[in-house]
Structures are given as structure tokens and as C-alpha cells.
Amino acid sequence: MTILERIKELSKSQGLSLQAVAVKAGIGKNSIYKWDTQTPSIEKITNVANILHVSTDYLLGSTDNQSPAPKHQxxxxxxxxxxxxxxxxxxxxxxxxxxxxxxxxxxxxx
Known part of the structure; x- marks a missing residue:
């Protein structure tokens, strides 16, 4: 599954459009659509992961665990x-x- 497919799936399950996710992440509203052919920056991936409440590793396909890493207390x-x-x-x-x-x-x- 590609990063775009994962984001589409997560967005849909959370009732968000890809454009809404992009705007909330502070990136161009059509940026995510291009991630199928272009490599996004780590900052953009991190912002999208935070909006969708998943780890960047999950978005990148490195793991099937959606949970973000615990924050230091x-x-x-x-x-x-x-x-x-x-x-x-x-x-x-x-x-x-x-x-x-x-x-x-x-x-x-x-």
C-alpha cells in the first residue's frame, strides 16, 4: 500500500477529505494527491501523520502499527x-x- 493509499484510507475512516487533511497539516490543499508520483518532505509527512493520529512509520509503510510513538513525559x-x-x-x-x-x-x- 502506498503512502497516498494509506492517507486516503485513514482520511475516509475519520470523515476527512484529502484536501481537508492537507489544509489542517498546513500544506497545499492538493499536495497529497501528488504524493503518488512525488516524494514529500519529512516535515509534510509528519504534519499529516499528526493530523491523522498515526506514526510516520505507518504512513511510509514501515509498520502496520498505526500508533504514534509515545511522547516523552x-x-x-x-x-x-x-x-x-x-x-x-x-x-x-x-x-x-x-x-x-x-x-x-x-x-x-x-
């Missing part, structure tokens, strides 16, 4: 509900304090 080191482990074992509180100082760029000898 920020963790607050001061949050008492964060459970920190290393190799399946809890990290001792004194080591957590050392790691916090290192991450903040402070001297560990203080």
Missing part, C-alpha cells in the same frame, strides 16, 4: 508520588538526593 523530582527504581530495586533516599543535586548542577560535596 516530564517527571517532577519533587513529586512524592514518583516511584524511582533502578534494575527493579528502589533507589535509596540518599542516592535520590545525590541524583537531584547532580541534575541541578550543584556540587555533590556540599
Amino acid at each position: 516530564q517527571i517532577d523530582l519533587e513529586d512524592k508520588n514518583v516511584i524511582m527504581t533502578f534494575e527493579g530495586k528502589p533507589i535509596p533516599p540518599e542516592d535520590i538526593e545525590l541524583m537531584k543535586r547532580l541534575l541541578r548542577g550543584k556540587n555533590t560535596d556540599e
Whole structure:
């Protein structure tokens, strides 16, 4: 299945036309139709993948898994509900304090 065929299928299942997907992705409204014969830029593929809520790998045919890669989650080191482990074992509180100082760029000898 080509990138154009995948986009057509996804667009249809989401009730969108190819032109609507293109406009939402911030590219020319007829751009996607040309992707059968022209190679789109990575930026354009990424924008379309984001609109259709799939991975770029899925659009490119590298995988049949439509799920986009999970976004990196920020963790607050001061949050008492964060459970920190290393190799399946809890990290001792004194080591957590050392790691916090290192991450903040402070001297560990203080």
C-alpha cells in the first residue's frame, strides 16, 4: 500500500477529505494527491501523520502499527508520588538526593 493509499484510507475512516487533511497539516490543499508520483518532505509527512493520529512509520509503510510513538513525559523530582527504581530495586533516599543535586548542577560535596 502506498503512502497516498494509506492517507486516503485513514482520511475516509475519520470523515476527512484529502484536501481537508492537507489544509489542517498546513500544506497545499492538493499536495497529497501528488504524493503518488512525488516524494514529500519529512516535515509534510509528519504534519499529516499528526493530523491523522498515526506514526510516520505507518504512513511510509514501515509498520502496520498505526500508533504514534509515545511522547516523552516530564517527571517532577519533587513529586512524592514518583516511584524511582533502578534494575527493579528502589533507589535509596540518599542516592535520590545525590541524583537531584547532580541534575541541578550543584556540587555533590556540599
